[in-house]
Amino acid sequence: MSYHTKTVSRRELFVILYPYRTLPQHEKSITLKDQKKNGKEQPWKEKKIASLDYAELLHILEFNKASRVQQCGTVLDFNVDHEGYLTLAHAWFCKSRLCQICNWRRAMKHSGQTKKIVAEVIRRKPKARWLFLTLTVKNVYDGEELNQNLSEMARGFRKMVQYKKVAKNMIGFMRASEVTVNPKDHSYNQHLHVLLCVESTYFKNQDNYIKQNEWTQFWQKAMKLDYTPVVNVQAIKPKNGEKSDIASAVDETAKYPVKSTDYMTDDRDRNLQVVKDLEEGLRQKRLISYGGLLKEVHKELHMDEVDDEEADLIHTDEDEAEEVAYSIVAIWNWQKKKYLIH
Structure with a gap:
């Protein structure tokens, strides 16, 4: 397996992830889109929102792990191949039994x-x-x-x-x-x-x-x-x-x-x-x-x-990138309630 990395501009990355859309001039960041070769898009946003709802309940119940669950999957580091497909490379997961991100993984x-x-x-x-x-x-x-x-x-x-x-x-x-x-x-x-x-x-x-x-x-x-x-x-x-x-x-x-x-x-x-x-x-x-x-x-x-x-x-049964073209980092935006690639 060979690895080649390069730096891509925000506009180049947008074209790779969203080939049929035009990047607005005012847009400062790109929404994460993790679509697999079978056409299925990974539900990162939905799982994170569910995890935060669960963390809120834990906080009310005064469980010590509430803050740990809240931070689950906040930063996602992906490897990207030459076709634009993403493979998760690094992340931190809380591993709580009821966390929807962790259960999904x-x-x-x-x-x-x-x-x-x-x-x-x-x-x-x-x-x-x-x-x-x-x-x-x-x-x-x-x-x-x-x-x-x-x-x-x-x-x-x-x-x-x-x-x-x-x-x-x-x-x-x-x-x-x-x-x-x-x-x-x-x-x-x-x-x-x-x-x-x-x-x-x-x-x-x-x-x-x-x-x-x-x-x-x-x-x-x-x-x-x-x-x-x-x-x-x-x-x-x-x-x-x-x-x-x-x-x-x-x-x-x-x-x-x-x-x-x-x-x-x-x-x-x-x-x-x-x-x-x-x-x-x-x-x-x-x-x-x-x-x-x-x-x-x-x-x-x-x-x-x-x-x-x-x-x-981190490493499930997803298709691993045979050749890494570059890496991207997606961070959860608490105000917009979605992952953004900065």
């Missing part, structure tokens, strides 16, 4: 990592089959219960995959936790999304195949529940003639653990309570984990843990 990185892991597992185990499993328990009503339930679900899942009928079919898995807020009774629903890789013999006979009601019984037993939980399992079937299409399942497991719409509503008092509960509920929780062959491949590929506080959220 985590989701991209998690999705990219999992797709690479799955591709390698398919290469090694071409006849393996894939399942998408969703495990739930009853809703809870405060942060303490949420924290406890998430811990119990993680333990219950570890116990369930050790059951004889599950273990003998299992090649590996990727598990992710998600929490949603019920808008009617304001309760919290916790569930696990699990991408399972199983032996091809799983579907061959009743000794190996696990029916929907069996998965439910296994989960109920592992969690020691006195009620029948909601469990859903789906086989990931071939699509368009391909051996297996698991992109949608990967995206489902890689999405944000909590939706911003769950704590960014028109009800400020309710928003404050939800943030307080979620901060308590998600505290010190590992929301993403791998097992079996998927865990081995994750380690062999030297991937960092997306869920860790030390995770690199």
Whole structure:
């Protein structure tokens, strides 16, 4: 990879980023536009505004990290290739669990990592089959219960995959936790999304195949529940003639653990309570984990843990610039509420 840098004028940069517009003579700075080769524009502005709304709630709740969240992603340093495409090179992220900038970056990185892991597992185990499993328990009503339930679900899942009928079919898995807020009774629903890789013999006979009601019984037993939980399992079937299409399942497991719409509503008092509960509920929780062959491949590929506080959220699975033409710096403008390239 070769690197060549040069200085470009404000007008030259504007032509690269906005080829069909004319730069007004009075304009002193350029609004950031980070558009990828697939035509999708990265939502830096929207994520930053959501992060600031979250920081304001933290400030009212007197969380010490409020100012840290407020400064998240304030300065973005990009490398630019000869076609004008941007790749993030340097930035500072707060890594708070509910920060929308950080969750967006985590989701991209998690999705990219999992797709690479799955591709390698398919290469090694071409006849393996894939399942998408969703495990739930009853809703809870405060942060303490949420924290406890998430811990119990993680333990219950570890116990369930050790059951004889599950273990003998299992090649590996990727598990992710998600929490949603019920808008009617304001309760919290916790569930696990699990991408399972199983032996091809799983579907061959009743000794190996696990029916929907069996998965439910296994989960109920592992969690020691006195009620029948909601469990859903789906086989990931071939699509368009391909051996297996698991992109949608990967995206489902890689999405944000909590939706911003769950704590960014028109009800400020309710928003404050939800943030307080979620901060308590998600505290010190590992929301993403791998097992079996998927865990081995994750380690062999030297991937960092997306869920860790030390995770690199700068380098996701975005296309890296093959040849850097120059660099630009975008800074958040607090008055105009957008990123400007100066």
